[in-house]
Amino acid sequence: MRSWTHHCRPAATGSVPVAASGGLVLYRAPDTGALAVANPLTGSSRPLPPPPPQQGDLQAVAMYGGGGAPYCVALFSGELPHLSMAVFDSSTNLWEEPVALARKPKSDSDGDSSSPDEQGGGNDDDTVYFLSKSGDVVATNMQRSASKQYSAVAVMTPSSGDGHVATCCCYFLSSSGTIVACDVARRAFVELPRVLPVYHEYSIDVVACGGGAYAVVLSEHLDTASLRVWEYSSAGGGGGEWRQVAAMPPAMSHGFYGKKADINCVGHGDRLMVCVSSGEANGCFMCDVSSNSWEELPKYVDGDGETTEFLAAFSFEPRLEINV
Numbered sequence: 001m002r003s004w005t006h007h008c009r010p011a012a013t014g015s016v017p018v019a020a021s022g023g024l025v026l027y028r029a030p031d032t033g034a035l036a037v038a039n040p041l042t043g044s045s046r047p048l049p050p051p052p053p054q055q056g057d058l059q060a061v062a063m064y065g066g067g068g069a070p071y072c073v074a075l076f077s078g079e080l081p082h083l084s085m086a087v088f089d090s091s092t093n094l095w096e097e098p099v100a101l102a103r104k105p106k107s108d109s110d111g112d113s114s115s116p117d118e119q120g121g122g123n124d125d126d127t128v129y130f131l132s133k134s135g136d137v138v139a140t141n142m143q144r145s146a147s148k149q150y151s152a153v154a155v156m157t158p159s160s161g162d163g164h165v166a167t168c169c170c171y172f173l174s175s176s177g178t179i180v181a182c183d184v185a186r187r188a189f190v191e192l193p194r195v196l197p198v199y200h201e202y203s204i205d206v207v208a209c210g211g212g213a214y215a216v217v218l219s220e221h222l223d224t225a226s227l228r229v230w231e232y233s234s235a236g237g238g239g240g241e242w243r244q245v246a247a248m249p250p251a252m253s254h255g256f257y258g259k260k261a262d263i264n265c266v267g268h269g270d271r272l273m274v275c276v277s278s279g280e281a282n283g284c285f286m287c288d289v290s291s292n293s294w295e296e297l298p299k300y301v302d303g304d305g306e307t308t309e310f311l312a313a314f315s316f317e318p319r320l321e322i323n324v
Helices: 250-256
Strands: 016-021 024-028 035-038 045-047 058-065 071-079 082-089 127-129 153-157 167-173 179-183 188-191 202-209 212-221 224-233 241-247 262-268 271-277 282-288 293-296
Touching: 016 058, 024 058, 035 071, 058 153, 058 167, 071 167, 071 179, 082 179, 153 202, 153 212, 167 202, 202 271, 212 262, 212 271, 224 250, 224 271
Parallel strands: 202 262
Antiparallel strands: 016 024, 024 035, 035 045, 058 071, 071 082, 127 224, 153 167, 167 179, 179 188, 202 212, 212 224, 224 241, 262 271, 271 282, 282 293
16 A cells, blocks of 8 residues: 555654664654664664764764664764764674774775775675765755754675675765765775766765665756766776766656755665655655656645655664564
């Protein structure tokens, strides 16, 4: 049944969702930074232990694992190029001490399929995928919704039979508008090149689906608006480049021209959902990336008959048996 279903917020009053994985949603209290994990379907929740102090401001929060297995929460702090990471492991109920992330030169990562700028879900063509973040991309004071302020996506590369263990790479948008890829196991990061030039205004979000990460960009050119999905490929060396893999039909995207719309996106399976919002035009769209097919989703109407605008979206698998 293709319809919206309302679920009550199980976490403490005032907290906002900041990440999700494997049937669980992570909430954060804006005033204290306290974190709690919840199953939105059952309403059960539990607070996480306070994270250890980190150097610099919080930049991103990622969650991976879960679905009946242990889950992890990663906090990224500091300013480029001085980033640090702290990881919580639910199997031990403990935080690891913060560690500094090493900046990996692009030239060192050529030909290494496990490096952050080439890790994209274990594809044979060494392709990495992204979706970018909301806001006017190039502004260092980008304003995002409370839920998207620290958003990051995690891409898991499953273990294989040749001795390679499962790894995780997290992606988020820096304050300067570049996409940062962090290899959790190697404790290293790289900055990817911009999708569009620095002087070009656009809205961008980062999201994972189909075993990788993609970049979705809403921009304006020649008196119309376009919404396109990009992937980043570093195959063959040379620093890598972005290439378009899907695009919303012009008849759909043109309605957002001149509206200064903001986008945020979420992926699940092989599909991604794009929520477009502005003071004049709003809508939610579903895209099957492999076939480049798009559809507009019905509006969500609350109990008072008011249409609700979506400012943030998270993907999780509703499961009653998942414990927090």
